Amino acid sequence: MSDKKIVIIDYGMGNVGSVAAAIDYLQGNYLISNKRKDLAGADALILPGVGAFGAAIENLQDLGLVEELNQQVLMNKKPFFGICLGMQLLALDSVEQGYHRGFGWIEGHVIALKPEKKLRVPHVGWNNVNFDRSNLFFQRIDEGAHFYFDHSFCLACKEDLIIATCDYGGTCVAAIQKENIFAVQFHPEKSQRNGLKMIRNFLNYIDAQIECRQDQVC
Amino acid sequence: MLKVRIIGVLVVKAGTVVQSINFDKYLPVGRPAIAVDYLNRWGIDEITLLDINATQEARSPRFDDIREYSKSCHVPLSVGGGISDIDDIRRLIHFGADKVVLNNVLVKNINLITEGARLFGNQCIVASIDARRISPRKYEAFTNSGKMPTGFAPAELAKKAEERGAGEILLNSIDRDGSKKGYDLELIEQVMNAVNIPVIVCGGVNHPSHFQEAIELGVSAVAAANFFHYTEHSVITVKSYLKSLDDRVRLDSYATYDHSKFDLLGRAGKEEDTVLDKLRFEYIPEEII
Numbered sequence: 001m002s003d004k005k006i007v008i009i010d011y012g013m014g015n016v017g018s019v020a021a022a023i024d025y026l027q028g029n030y031l032i033s034n035k036r037k038d039l040a041g042a043d044a045l046i047l048p049g050v051g052a053f054g055a056a057i058e059n060l061q062d063l064g065l066v067e068e069l070n071q072q073v074l075m076n077k078k079p080f081f082g083i084c085l086g087m088q089l090l091a092l093d094s095v096e097q098g099y100h101r102g103f104g105w106i107e108g109h110v111i112a113l114k115p116e117k118k119l120r121v122p123h124v125g126w127n128n129v130n131f132d133r134s135n136l137f138f139q140r141i142d143e144g145a146h147f148y149f150d151h152s153f154c155l156a157c158k159e160d161l162i163i164a165t166c167d168y169g170g171t172c173v174a175a176i177q178k179e180n181i182f183a184v185q186f187h188p189e190k191s192q193r194n195g196l197k198m199i200r201n202f203l204n205y206i207d208a209q210i211e212c213r214q215d216q217v218c
Numbered sequence: 219m220l221k222v223r224i225i226g227v228l229v230v231k232a233g234t235v236v237q238s239i240n241f242d243k244y245l246p247v248g249r250p251a252i253a254v255d256y257l258n259r260w261g262i263d264e265i266t267l268l269d270i271n272a273t274q275e276a277r278s279p280r281f282d283d284i285r286e287y288s289k290s291c292h293v294p295l296s297v298g299g300g301i302s303d304i305d306d307i308r309r310l311i312h313f314g315a316d317k318v319v320l321n322n323v324l325v326k327n328i329n330l331i332t333e334g335a336r337l338f339g340n341q342c343i344v345a346s347i348d349a350r351r352i353s354p355r356k357y358e359a360f361t362n363s364g365k366m367p368t369g370f371a372p373a374e375l376a377k378k379a380e381e382r383g384a385g386e387i388l389l390n391s392i393d394r395d396g397s398k399k400g401y402d403l404e405l406i407e408q409v410m411n412a413v414n415i416p417v418i419v420c421g422g423v424n425h426p427s428h429f430q431e432a433i434e435l436g437v438s439a440v441a442a443a444n445f446f447h448y449t450e451h452s453v454i455t456v457k458s459y460l461k462s463l464d465d466r467v468r469l470d471s472y473a474t475y476d477h478s479k480f481d482l483l484g485r486a487g488k489e490e491d492t493v494l495d496k497l498r499f500e501y502i503p504e505e506i507i
Binding site for chain 1: 220258263264289290295314315317335338341386414416472505507
């Protein structure tokens with residue numbers, strides 16, 4: 001494994017400890033930081049999330065991280081992994097506790113979860129996810145694997161971005177991908193072996209990207 | 219389909235996991251970090267850690283301990299005990315908790331629930347309600363480890379917590395705690411009907427069929443504390459027992475859950491000698507992630 005540097009972005013509300021514990025288990029290198037220069041020097045970025053949309057975007061903006069993320073992820077094409085709220089923040093906007101603008105990286109909106117059949121909200125617990133095993137991030141994960149969800153808002157976006165869904169009184173977006181941007185609604189850091197495998201797949205993806213850049217073949 | 223979670227509760231007193239009986243007597247079990255590690259390996263769906271003397275000692279949660287426990291916890295970790303302000307919640311989440319469990323603030327400072335939900339989202343806030351039966355069909359909610367009556371019915375308090383921003387209710391029965399009599403289904407129904415958020419039930423489990431009763435009632439999660447101690451692979455045994463409830467429990471760790479023999483207490487029964495003989499020479503390598 002190469003000596004890659006992953007920065008787990010700490011904007012004061014993410015469950016950075018849990019994400020760090022998962023990467024520790026996989027013996028990866030990481031830095032927990034909220035500094036722009038660390039983001040600039042990273043090989044890959046992870047944006048965890050336990051929090052409300054408005055408060056999160058406010059914190060990120062105060063730290064000047066939105067601008068830096070735009071630069072690193074959209075311009076420099078660094079591998080990016082968004083988790084839970086870290087996925088929702090990529091949308092154009094959200095209606096969680098008022099109207100808030102997101103990063104606008106993907107064409108989508110964050111809307112309140114309104115499942116049919118009077119299911120309870122928030123959607124908390126282990127749900128089986130439908131995905132295509134040929135996708136890089138779902139490699140080696142068994143079909144119909146369970147992942148841990150915990151959210152009351154969900155992403156509604158263009159269909160060609162969606163790489164995984166789950167069923168909770170209607171179809172719910174579970175994972176999206178757009179070039180180097182990969183994001184999930186569930187918590188892979190808290191989804192036992194399946195989740196750890198997914199994070200391992202992301203680490204492998206970073207390695208491949210670094211190699212790519214060194215050989216300048218892509 | 220969403221599965222019903224099976225939650226392991228670790229009641230921690232002075233840094234030691236204890237078995238609690240009626241919120242009154244406590245038997246020591248062992249170190250929390252080890253309990254977390256084992257429950258995680260056995261495929262538990264979630265772990266709830268309650269520090270029951272933080273409030274009595276008027277101190278904050280032990281953040282460094284939480285950091286240590288969360289290292290081997292690859293399932294969601296909810297932490298309760300001694301949380302009195304937003305900074306406590308922020309630090310717990312930073313140190314590896316995924317959700318916080320709030321009990322005393324329900325009556326003392328309910329604004330913390332609203333404020334916590336505003337900053338961390340309501341999915342992060344679990345309102346814990348300890349209920350005691352005061353007359354047939356009537357219950358009262360208590361705080362301070364079951365010592366302080368609140369004057370509220372559990373259903374009433376649950377409704378209030380939901381309105382103020384809680385994302386889940388953790389309902390514990392003081393009478394059934396450590397009683398081995400199974401869940402108080404009457405109490406569970408009252409609270410479930412009052413709220414629209416997920417309800418986790420706890421207190422009294424001594425047999426896997428007790429989980430089944432609550433699951434059939436429609437709860438979102440079933441929790442137990444004492445029941446998971448002192449039995450190897452207790453979580454796997456429970457899940458094998460509940461396997462007949464097709465599609466209601468999560469069965470996807472590397473265990474097979476094929477075991478079908480249970481003794482009267484719902485523990486794994488002894489297999490035939492021929493089966494055991496074969497097992498002696500079987501090598502099952504651990505999957506590398």
